Amino acid sequence: MIPFGEKMKNKKITISHESKVIANEKIYFDKNLKIVETPAKEDLEIIEKVKNKEFEPRRVLNLKLKAEEAAKQSEIRELISYPMIKKNLAYNLPHQQSGALRILRDLDGRALLADEVGLGKTITAGMVLKECIVRGFVRRALILTPPSLVNQWKEELSTKFELNFEEINKESEWENNQLAIASIDKVKNFNTKTNEFKHSRAHEIYWDIIIIDEAHKLKDKNTFRWKFVDKLQKKRLLLLTATPFQNDLIELYNLLSLLRRGHLGTISEFRGNFLVNGNERRPLNPRELKRKLSEVMIRRRRDETKGINYMKRIPRIQSVDLSWDEKRAYEEVVDMLLVHYFDFNGNPINTTLAIHSVLPKITSSSKSSIEFLENLIANPKYHKTTRDIAKRIVEQLKRITQDTKIGKLIELVNEINKKDRGAKILLYTKHPATLRYISDILRKQKFKITEFRGGLTRDEKSKRIKEFMEKSQILVSTETGAEGLNFQFCNNLINYDLPWNPMAVEQRIGRLDRIGQKKNIFIYNLATKGTMEEHVVDLIINKMCCIGLVMGELPIILFNMGLDSKGKSGSSKFEEKIMNAFLDSKNNLSRFANEIGRVGNEINKGIQNYEQTKKYTSELLD
Amino acid sequence: MADYNPKDFILEFFKDCKIDDKEGILTIREVPRDFEEFIGKKSPYKLVFDFNLHAKVKDSELVIQGSYFLLAIRDYLRNRGQTSLLKLDIKPDLSELSKNPKLKKCKILEIKPAGYNFLSEFSFLSVYQYLNEKKQAITRFLVKDKEFLDLDISEFKTHEGNKEEIPLMDLKEPYNLTKKKLDMQVNKEIKMIKSSLNAKLSKELNRIKDHYFKQIKEKDEEVERCKEKIKLLESKLKHTYYDRDINIFKRMIQESKVRLEMLQKRSYRERLHAEEIFHINDEVEKYVLSIKNILINITLCYYPVYSIIVLSKGKKISKKYDPVLKKIL
Numbered sequence: 001m002i003p004f005g006e007k008m009k010n011k012k013i014t015i016s017h018e019s020k021v022i023a024n025e026k027i028y029f030d031k032n033l034k035i036v037e038t039p040a041k042e043d044l045e046i047i048e049k050v051k052n053k054e055f056e057p058r059r060v061l062n063l064k065l066k067a068e069e070a071a072k073q074s075e076i077r078e079l080i081s082y083p084m085i086k087k088n089l090a091y092n093l094p095h096q097q098s099g100a101l102r103i104l105r106d107l108d109g110r111a112l113l114a115d116e117v118g119l120g121k122t123i124t125a126g127m128v129l130k131e132c133i134v135r136g137f138v139r140r141a142l143i144l145t146p147p148s149l150v151n152q153w154k155e156e157l158s159t160k161f162e163l164n165f166e167e168i169n170k171e172s173e174w175e176n177n178q179l180a181i182a183s184i185d186k187v188k189n190f191n192t193k194t195n196e197f198k199h200s201r202a203h204e205i206y207w208d209i210i211i212i213d214e215a216h217k218l219k220d221k222n223t224f225r226w227k228f229v230d231k232l233q234k235k236r237l238l239l240l241t242a243t244p245f246q247n248d249l250i251e252l253y254n255l256l257s258l259l260r261r262g263h264l265g266t267i268s269e270f271r272g273n274f275l276v277n278g279n280e281r282r283p284l285n286p287r288e289l290k291r292k293l294s295e296v297m298i299r300r301r302r303d304e305t306k307g308i309n310y311m312k313r314i315p316r317i318q319s320v321d322l323s324w325d326e327k328r329a330y331e332e333v334v335d336m337l338l339v340h341y342f343d344f345n346g347n348p349i350n351t352t353l354a355i356h357s358v359l360p361k362i363t364s365s366s367k368s369s370i371e372f373l374e375n376l377i378a379n380p381k382y383h384k385t386t387r388d389i390a391k392r393i394v395e396q397l398k399r400i401t402q403d404t405k406i407g408k409l410i411e412l413v414n415e416i417n418k419k420d421r422g423a424k425i426l427l428y429t430k431h432p433a434t435l436r437y438i439s440d441i442l443r444k445q446k447f448k449i450t451e452f453r454g455g456l457t458r459d460e461k462s463k464r465i466k467e468f469m470e471k472s473q474i475l476v477s478t479e480t481g482a483e484g485l486n487f488q489f490c491n492n493l494i495n496y497d498l499p500w501n502p503m504a505v506e507q508r509i510g511r512l513d514r515i516g517q518k519k520n521i522f523i524y525n526l527a528t529k530g531t532m533e534e535h536v537v538d539l540i541i542n543k544m545c546c547i548g549l550v551m552g553e554l555p556i557i558l559f560n561m562g563l564d565s566k567g568k569s570g571s572s573k574f575e576e577k578i579m580n581a582f583l584d585s586k587n588n589l590s591r592f593a594n595e596i597g598r599v600g601n602e603i604n605k606g607i608q609n610y611e612q613t614k615k616y617t618s619e620l621l622d
Numbered sequence: 623m624a625d626y627n628p629k630d631f632i633l634e635f636f637k638d639c640k641i642d643d644k645e646g647i648l649t650i651r652e653v654p655r656d657f658e659e660f661i662g663k664k665s666p667y668k669l670v671f672d673f674n675l676h677a678k679v680k681d682s683e684l685v686i687q688g689s690y691f692l693l694a695i696r697d698y699l700r701n702r703g704q705t706s707l708l709k710l711d712i713k714p715d716l717s718e719l720s721k722n723p724k725l726k727k728c729k730i731l732e733i734k735p736a737g738y739n740f741l742s743e744f745s746f747l748s749v750y751q752y753l754n755e756k757k758q759a760i761t762r763f764l765v766k767d768k769e770f771l772d773l774d775i776s777e778f779k780t781h782e783g784n785k786e787e788i789p790l791m792d793l794k795e796p797y798n799l800t801k802k803k804l805d806m807q808v809n810k811e812i813k814m815i816k817s818s819l820n821a822k823l824s825k826e827l828n829r830i831k832d833h834y835f836k837q838i839k840e841k842d843e844e845v846e847r848c849k850e851k852i853k854l855l856e857s858k859l860k861h862t863y864y865d866r867d868i869n870i871f872k873r874m875i876q877e878s879k880v881r882l883e884m885l886q887k888r889s890y891r892e893r894l895h896a897e898e899i900f901h902i903n904d905e906v907e908k909y910v911l912s913i914k915n916i917l918i919n920i921t922l923c924y925y926p927v928y929s930i931i932v933l934s935k936g937k938k939i940s941k942k943y944d945p946v947l948k949k950i951l
Contacts, residue, residue: 040916049705053785060703071696083684262833
């Protein structure tokens with residue numbers, strides 16, 4: 001340590017928040033301590049009341065004084081907000097409460113929460129947030145998350161913590177939102193012309209708390225992402241990541257620099273004290289490094305926490321051989337989209353978007369195909385040639401009495417029943433037309449069905465969940481219907497059709513694969529042979545969602561690979577990869593299979609990197 | 623002020639409602655609508671007073687020191703009970719009065735009420751907030767004219783006052799007086815809090831200053847090293863005769879000069895200094911001590927003063943007596 005000279009000790013401190021002083025606030029300094037006195041505006045009104053002889057019984061004052069005493073909060077010994085949120089949490093996991101308490105009490109709200117995936121870092125962070133709000137410490141809060149997790153965070157904060165966060169998309173939206181949430185990828189954009197961050201307004205606000213999810217992305221201090229976060233003014237900062245460093249310990253240093261500048265010394269000191277010469281992965285003095293980390297970090301492992309059992313995901317792909325009519329209809333639709341898809345003036349319509357929005361409907365069911373094609377026929381913005389082709393295909397489709405896929409579904413449900421009589425089944429489809437079709441057919445087969453789709457009121461949703469729990473066997477749902485709901489009492493999931501976005505598939509599985517699930521989860525997937533669907537299903541289910549990752553790990557991997565944000569088409573970058581693979585293959589299935597294989601290899605590499613990172617993290621921290 | 627038992631407080635607060643007390647669960651029914659609307663939940667309320675019971679009783683509200691339900695009641699009452707009027711029921715104690723030095727060798731002939739005197743009681747709530755802590759204290763001042771009285775009105779027998787019996791009163795002056803006195807008390811509390819906060823903050827600021835001091839020093843040293851290297855290479859260049867070495871030294875000098883220029887061009891001192899100020903400000907804001915003093919009630923008290931007729935040295939003399947101050951006026 002270099003001792004301070006007198007000059008250093010007496011260095012003048014510049015305070016930059018003077019402009020935000022509210023009128024009448026008295027601000028002064030005692031040494032370095034800033035003291036703000038706020039006079040109550042109501043005092044004169046009370047004097048005026050006496051003048052006007054407006055009195056209330058003395059009993060009210062006595063009660064009021066007692067209420068002040070009873071509501072008084074002093075040191076944080078327990079989470080006073082916990083009883084408010086307890087009813088919204090499916091399970092009480094003591095490590096979440098103890099983590100939140102430690103962050104508030106011992107770490108003054110500035111911490112790196114590095115629990116292993118699956119322990120509920122979001123819940124722990126939510127508890128910190130709620131407690132701060134209830135105790136009156138926090139008014140302005142900001143949450144920065146990966147793009148694909150913004151909605152999940154919003155939903156969890158609303159349903160579990162009764163906190164309504166507003167998503168920030170435009171710069172003008174910063175001012176009016178006290179509780180703000182944003183995709184870090186969106187707000188970190190830097191305008192090189194003006195030499196400013198596009199969302200620089202966020203830097204002018206003084207945040208009472210900032211929470212950053214998947215904070216390992218802040219590993220490089222030369223990135224705009226890191227610089228954006230570093231410029232935020234904040235009283236409390238929570239960095240959430242299970243893997244605080246990926247390739248070398250400098251990443252950990254950069255992360256902690258955001259939290260507590262100089263905590264690990266200067267970069268040269270850090271290298272000297274903690275890195276084995278030339279090896280940025282091996283710590284020189286692991287015990288001392290661990291001690292320094294424990295001053296700002298909380299990390300718990302899954303094997304040391306009680307109350308959580310992790311169940312296996314068992315995938316099953318059910319191949320569906322299309323009938324000749326079905327196969328022909330599919331081919332004709334693909335041909336129409338690739339060759340004869342014209343607008344009113346005869347100009348070709350963007351095939352990429354068409355493939356993405358139309359093909360899944362076609363592979364879903366004949367009913368959703370018909371619905372799409374009839375809308376096209378009735379829409380004058382399409383060219384006559386396109387509409388005529390559509391008419392022809394509709395006629396073919398109407399000749400199909402029952403989809404082969406639905407027959408396979410009935411077989412599958414019977415098979416599940418044979419294995420586990422009356423077992424609850426959650427059945428998903430993307431398309432409302434398919435949902436209605438499935439429900440009709442299954443009802444005719446005397447299965448007890450509950451339908452669940454978007455647009456239901458809260459009461460109606462509760463009613464239907466109860467019905468599924470108590471009476472019916474199968475819940476047929478679209479994803480918007482069951483978003484955020486818990487069905488851990490059910491362990492059979494059927495994907496009648498599959499979204500091309502693995503995050504959406506994770507969301508579906510997540511309804512079942514959550515804390516409280518007591519059985520292994522069977523994930524059945526219907527995939528039509530000879531269409532692109534069978535390859536997409538294989539990639540997403542067998543190579544991504546069911547490879548033994550813990551819930552929450554796949555989004556991290558996709559985020560690390562930069563595949564979770566939206567691409568130019570508005571779909572996720574992963575979906576775009578599949579679309580491009582289809583277009584490049586020109587409807588040649590074996591070429592498409594090759595392309596998908598390449599995507600699979602890329603994903604596999606991402607998974608391996610992630611596993612390696614977990615290993616390094618565990619070696620150092622556990 | 624002593625800690626209140628939350629259950630007693632709840633019973634008092636809901637005393638006009640229907641209360642059922644069974645197996646540790648208080649069920650409150652027929653709650654005034656304005657409270658239900660304020661709290662956003664319709665009665666009945668099932669209130670429990672410990673964590674274990676709370677976990678067992680469905681839809682129950684946990685009531686413990688600082689819990690949400692108590693916070694809601696406190697907020698509900700915040701804008702209520704801001705002013706009260708009290709009449710002190712106080713009569714002169716004749717035996718004590720006769721001992722008064724001003725009535726020495728006098729005989730009290732008659733004593734009767736003759737108008738009222740006034741006192742005002744100001745109650746303030748002071749809230750001190752820093753880091754993740756909050757402290758609060760209630761301070762009460764009793765003022766008569768321009769003087770503070772060391773009395774507690776709860777020691778007197780009191781009734782709700784009748785506003786017809788009092789004149790219009792402006793309490794701005796006594797309010798200003800109490801504010802000054804409150805400030806003195808608050809300063810004492812601040813002194814205690816700030817000494818521990820300042821110690822913690824100094825440690826944090828020293829960490830930041832130390833960090834940037836070293837960073838600048840390291841950069842300075844790098845610049846010096848670079849300059850030294852250039853000097854050394856230039857001197858080697860002077861003394862070498864081989865073309866191959868000349869070229870190598872020239873290249874190395876050029877490289878070092880570029881590095882030096884880069885180091886100096888970026889004005890690292892200013893950049894690091896600006897960063898340091900930012901982090902110091904951030905830390906100062908983190909430790910800020912906020913104080914709020916809220917006047918929560920003014921109670922106007924009035925009580926009768928007495929007219930006394932005494933016989934002193936054969937003469938009848940009339941005097942006035944204040945039974946609260948125990949003074950002959």
